[in-house]
Amino acid sequence: MTDSDTHEQPLPGGDVTDGIVRVGDTVRRPVGEHSGLVHRALEHLEAAGFDGAPRFLGTDDQGREVLSFIDGDVAGRPWPAWVADPARGASVARLLRRLDDSLVLLGLPEHSAVRSWPSGAPEPVGPTATFLGHRDVTPENTVFRDGEAVALIDFDLLRPSSRVDEVANLLLWWAGWMAPEDRDPVFDGVDPGERGRLLVDAYGLSDEDVDWVVPVSVSAAQQSWHTMSHRAEELGGGWRRMWDAGVGDQIRRREHWLVAEQKSLRRALRESLVDESEEKSSS
Ligand SMILES: Nc1ncnc2c1ncn2[C@@H]1O[C@H](COP(=O)(O)OP(=O)(O)OP(=O)(O)O)[C@@H](O)[C@H]1O
Ligand SMILES: [Mg+2]
Structure with missing residues (x-):
């Protein structure tokens, strides 16, 4: 050896x-x-x-x-500019789609099907969770080769999910779906609605699911605030450090931004549907 x-x-x-x-x-x-x-x-x-x-x-x-170990490039902090590259983002969306198509076949194994949410948080909204989603599709958890996302790592946050839950998580990290002051500088100049639409299309979300993306994103922010607060309290360590560094406030700002922008975000995501139906009717 x-x-x-x-x-x-x-x-x-x-x-x-x-x-x-x-x-x-x-x-x-x-x-x-x-x-x-x-x-x-x-x-x-x-x-x-x-x-x-x-x-x-x-x-x-x-x-x-x-x-x-999977060979390739993974973004570290500070994020490289390519994290905001539309073609890269779309490749992450396609990879997530393939991952979810495989995970759907496993469904929800025993011991995973508990529908629970942190005490104090409102009941989550959106389509029923039917499979174990990744739910942590960050740049640090995505491996690229030749500019193309080839693997997702770090499955620690895997949990019962719907496709909309997965896409909401994707948009948070790859379309800058958070308060502008919290967005990484590499996303300067990127329109969250437009980028969101590109990623939703690349994932291939159904029309019905597209309408859930914004409400589920708001709901996810609410869940996340409560979860993080409980973890800081009960587990301490890195969770406490993140909380003390202001992650709770950041999540609240995200929720407020999503609520303030919900109409325009919804419209931006729906534009793809409108385009498609126009194409269909003109062909
Ligand atoms: N299987 C793998 N193949 C290639 N690189 C990996 C792999 N696992 C981890 N890495 C590298 O190590 C880094 C940290 O690993 P990982 O994401 O699994 O844990 P973490 O993010 O530190 O954990 P947590 O999110 O629980 O704090 C990744 O960002 C990636 O660069
Ligand atoms: Mg990680």
Whole structure:
């Protein structure tokens, strides 16, 4: 065994999980309560022949999950300008569509179908959750090769979802669906409605689902505020640090922005439908 087989190279990452390392062609990550479900989903994706997710390779002698390392470019902080590139964004939407098409086949395995929401938050709106969605489609969790999104990693937030839940999460990160003052500078000059429409089209959301995107985004912001607040309180650590750094206020600003812009965002997303029906009627 050579040094490169055993050397642990820390992977720069998110705010919550410490101790993620690369060892040779694998990634080792600490496991948590949710890990059983994540492993089930990754095994399903492998069996279904979906190539855009890490393979689950088992656990190591330290009890960490072992995943395949996926070669390519992943955005770090500060985000590179290409995060706001429309063609890149559209490729993420197409990848998410393929991922969801595979996850839909797994449906909701036992122990995953609890419909719950944080206490104090309003009941979520939107289509029923029928499969385990990724729900964390951030630039840091997307691997690119030759300008094309090829894989999604970090399935820790996997949970019962609808396609609209997935697309709402996609727009948050790849269409700048948040208060302008919180948007990353790389999104300067990007119109959230127009970009949202591009991504919704690239995902291929049904007409009926398109109408849910804005209300579900508002609802997701409300859920998220309560969830983050509970986690800061109960789990502390990185959750508390994020809360103290103002993530709660940022989520509230997102909710208010979405509510203030709901009409124009809805209209922007519907324009694609109008275009399509015009094309149909003129052909
Ligand atoms: N399987 C993989 N293939 C390629 N790169 C990976 C893989 N897993 C992790 N990475 C790299 O390591 C970084 C951090 O990993 P990951 O996203 O899994 O955890 P995290 O975001 O730090 O965790 P959390 O979101 O729970 O705080 C990723 O942004 C990516 O650059
Ligand atoms: Mg991550």
